[in-house]
Amino acid sequence: MKERSGASSFLYDRVLPVTAVVTVIIMAWYGFAVLLNAQFERDQAARAGTEISNSQLVQNTLSQKRPVLPAPHQVANEIWKTTALKKITSKRSLVYHGWVTISSTLLGFVMGTGLGILLAVLIVHSNVLDKSLMPWIITSQTIPILAVAPMIIVVLNAVGVSGLLPKALISAYLSFFPVAVGMVKGLRSPDVMHLDLMRTYNSSQSQVFWKLRWPSAVPFLFTSMKVAVAISLVGAIVGELPTGAVAGLGARLLTGSYYGQTIQIWSALIAAAVLAAMLVMLVDLSARVVMGRMGMVR
Amino acid sequence: MNVGYLIAALVFWVVAWLANSWLVRLRPANAPAAQSINLLIPAIFGLTLIVLWEGITVGFNIPSVLLPAPSMIWARITSSIPILWADFYQTYMKAVLAGYAMGCASGFLAAVIIDRVPFLRKGLLPVGNLVAALPVVGIAPIMVMWFGFDWHSKAAVVVVMTFFPMLVNTVAGLAASGAMERDLMRTYASSYSQTLIKLRLPAAMPFIFNALKINSTLALIGAIVAEFFGTPIVGMGFRISTEVGRMNIDMVWAEIFVAALAGSLSYGLLALLERAVTFWHPSYRR
Numbered sequence: 187m188k189e190r191s192g193a194s195s196f197l198y199d200r201v202l203p204v205t206a207v208v209t210v211i212i213m214a215w216y217g218f219a220v221l222l223n224a225q226f227e228r229d230q231a232a233r234a235g236t237e238i239s240n241s242q243l244v245q246n247t248l249s250q251k252r253p254v255l256p257a258p259h260q261v262a263n264e265i266w267k268t269t270a271l272k273k274i275t276s277k278r279s280l281v282y283h284g285w286v287t288i289s290s291t292l293l294g295f296v297m298g299t300g301l302g303i304l305l306a307v308l309i310v311h312s313n314v315l316d317k318s319l320m321p322w323i324i325t326s327q328t329i330p331i332l333a334v335a336p337m338i339i340v341v342l343n344a345v346g347v348s349g350l351l352p353k354a355l356i357s358a359y360l361s362f363f364p365v366a367v368g369m370v371k372g373l374r375s376p377d378v379m380h381l382d383l384m385r386t387y388n389s390s391q392s393q394v395f396w397k398l399r400w401p402s403a404v405p406f407l408f409t410s411m412k413v414a415v416a417i418s419l420v421g422a423i424v425g426e427l428p429t430g431a432v433a434g435l436g437a438r439l440l441t442g443s444y445y446g447q448t449i450q451i452w453s454a455l456i457a458a459a460v461l462a463a464m465l466v467m468l469v470d471l472s473a474r475v476v477m478g479r480m481g482m483v484r
Numbered sequence: 485m486n487v488g489y490l491i492a493a494l495v496f497w498v499v500a501w502l503a504n505s506w507l508v509r510l511r512p513a514n515a516p517a518a519q520s521i522n523l524l525i526p527a528i529f530g531l532t533l534i535v536l537w538e539g540i541t542v543g544f545n546i547p548s549v550l551l552p553a554p555s556m557i558w559a560r561i562t563s564s565i566p567i568l569w570a571d572f573y574q575t576y577m578k579a580v581l582a583g584y585a586m587g588c589a590s591g592f593l594a595a596v597i598i599d600r601v602p603f604l605r606k607g608l609l610p611v612g613n614l615v616a617a618l619p620v621v622g623i624a625p626i627m628v629m630w631f632g633f634d635w636h637s638k639a640a641v642v643v644v645m646t647f648f649p650m651l652v653n654t655v656a657g658l659a660a661s662g663a664m665e666r667d668l669m670r671t672y673a674s675s676y677s678q679t680l681i682k683l684r685l686p687a688a689m690p691f692i693f694n695a696l697k698i699n700s701t702l703a704l705i706g707a708i709v710a711e712f713f714g715t716p717i718v719g720m721g722f723r724i725s726t727e728v729g730r731m732n733i734d735m736v737w738a739e740i741f742v743a744a745l746a747g748s749l750s751y752g753l754l755a756l757l758e759r760a761v762t763f764w765h766p767s768y769r770r
Contacts (some may be wrong), residue, residue: 203607211611254630309597314505317522318529330704330743333724336712337736340728341550418619423619427712435622443625443713455622462618 190369212318222254223247228437256449282455286434288461290350291422294357300360302365302414303407307368310373310399311391320370327363334359335424353425353434357418366415372406373399401445405482415465423458435461486514486543493539500532538762557722560734561741568722568742575720576746578635579707583642588699591650592692598651599658609655616648624710638710638719645706646699653695657688690765693758700750704743 220243227246231238238246248257256264265280272279305323309316335356342352376398384394426436435454442451504525506586512518534554541553561568598604624641631637661684669679711721720739727735754759 199606200610203603204610205604205607207607208612253557313508314501314525317508317525318504319526321526325748327701330701330708330747332705333708333720333740333743336725336728337733337740340731340735346732396653412617416619420619420621423622424709425710427709439622439625440713443628446629448626448629451625455626457769458622459618463614466617 191324194212213257215390216248219253219255220230220244220247221248226250226254252446253448256452260449261456262454264449265456268453278454280438283434283438283454284457284461287422287426287436287458288465289418290353290425290434291357291415291419291461291465293350294354294421295361297354298358298361298418299365299411299414302362302410303369305362305366306369306373306394308371323363323366327367332356332360332421332424335421336427339425353422356425359420360421361414361418364410364417365407368406368410368413369403372403375406376402396425401480404480405473405477408469408477412466412469412473415469419458419462419465486545488543489539490543493536493543496535496539497532500528501537504528510604549731549733552737556734557737557741561738564735564738566759567739571720571723571739572719572742572746574635574716574718575638575707575711577703579638579719580642580703582635583639583707584646584699584703586639587643587646587703587718588650588696591647591695592654594647595651595654595658598655600676605655609652612648612652612655616652620645620648621706621709624706628710628713633714633716635719638707638715641706641710645702649698649702650692650695653691653698654688657691658684660684660691661687686762689762690758693754693762697751697754697758700754701747704747708743 195316224243224247227238227243227250247253249260250256251289253260268278268280272281305319309320338359339352340355342348342355380398380402381394384398389397422434423436423439426432435458438454440450442448442454507521507525510521512521537551541548541551552560554570581745617650622677623644624637627637627640627644631640665683665687666679669683672684695758708721708724711719712725715722718745724736724739727733727739
């Protein structure tokens with residue numbers, strides 16, 4: 187393989203292949219949209235007793251009101267209509283629903299990360315907790331936790347706790363596992379030499395923690411935070427399902443599926459995808475800034 | 485309030501804590517004893533949690549709508565095994581297994597093909613990494629619309645959910661064999677398929693099993709959440725959402741128990757299989 191210089195290698199190794207793949211995906215999407223929606227149009231034509239020409243068929247399939255698979259431009263149009271053209275406070279605005287979801291995601295993410303770090307610190311410093319708690323933390327990762335979500339929502343609702351907190355609790359519950367596991371690994375990552383050095387300095391346990399263990403755990407923290415933020419978004423969306431579709435992207439999905447509004451489902455889905463990508467990128471960016479300042483550029 | 489239960493539970497907690505701290509400090513000479521102690525400690529911890537749970541729910545008279553006691557959940561499990569089995573059969577045996585097999589197999593095949601074409605690898609990997617971080621469960625309502633209420637739609641959700649982790653991990657695994665080993669295969673004049681089967685796939689096995697393990701949990705989650713969007717009147721997700729509505733929280737816990745059991749058993753099975761297949765891996769050496 188030829189070696190290429192910075193900008194052109196970025197173009198050839200990154201931009202070109204990714205654009206090509208994305209273009210193919212969008213073209214396939216259009217193809218499937220025509221294919222899947224065609225049956226409905228043919229039925230319509232047969233019912234009306236008319237023949238439908240192929241070009242007319244394609245045109246119709248891409249502009250149905252409730253298509254089996256909406257075409258990309260329909261979804262884009264819907265997103266544009268529900269974000270830019272509606273007032274942010276309106277119940278029909280995707281920005282409003284996205285905000286509802288993202289606020290519980292972030293609250294849950296912060297709580298989960300805090301809890302995960304706390305548990306990891308306890309586990310690293312207590313032998314008893316390490317041996318008794320760690321196997322359960324790992325086992326609990328094999329359990330489909332999301333199944334608990336509707337119960338938490340409904341039960342907390344019955345006690346009078348509703349709104350942001352129950353959803354955030356689900357997000358926190360989901361996001362604390364990766365953080366706890368990653369941080370245990372991170373806090374144990376300084377090698378014996380460094381720990382011995384700290385011992386020769388006669389440093390206390392808290393000094394070892396703040397000056398050696400914590401800094402060396404930071405890269406692990408950010409890696410697990412990336413997983414955690416993505417999973418807490420999933421938690422928030424699923425948490426919005428059983429509340430009877432009040433607000434949020436999950437509620438948009440549910441009402442969309444109740445009323446067969448496929449375009450609404452797809453636009454909520456794309457919005458969720460964009461949110462997820464933004465959150466992960468945000469964590470990645472802060473990781474870069476923090477680690478750059480700490481002198482740990484990857 | 486039932487003080488007796490509460491005090492008993494607290495006493496049990498203290499005793500268990502002391503027992504565990506004593507067990508941790510033991511340094512048994514032979515390996516089997518050490519291993520059984522390592523199993524005993526988490527077992528005692530788990531038992532303590534259940535006893536505390538029982539003590540608190542009975543002691544404070546917490547209404548069962550809020551948090552049923554473990555004994556109540558267990559009674560519910562034993563009395564409704566036929567329902568639980570039917571739900572398990574519908575969700576796990578039909579939707580999860582079919583979707584899991586298809587998703588993992590297609591992800592694996594796609595990875596092998598992508599690996600052959602560098603252009604595809606460069607283009608698809610960033611996209612695959614992005615999709616792996618997306619809330620894929622969101623496609624559940626669409627799949628229910630396309631494939632109907634029965635298990636096919638759940639299997640479809642599971643296929644999409646398991647595809648990308650498998651793809652990303654297998655591609656990473658296929659790159660895991662060292663340049664030296666690949667050079668050696670070249671000096672043997674081995675063909676592409678020989679190198680693939682004899683060197684690169686075995687080297688990729690730890691990665692593939694990692695994906696299989698991740699997917700085993702994801703598949704169960706996908707099938708259960710997809711059932712929230714519409715299902716015939718059987719299935720774990722259906723049962724959870726309807727029994728929550730009827731405030732039969734103990735039934736919900738029973739379903740969660742079954743889900744947890746299924747999740748950890750399949751995980752354990754995969755771990756055993758991994759140990760058998762990748763026996764050469766450093767983490768299993770003694």
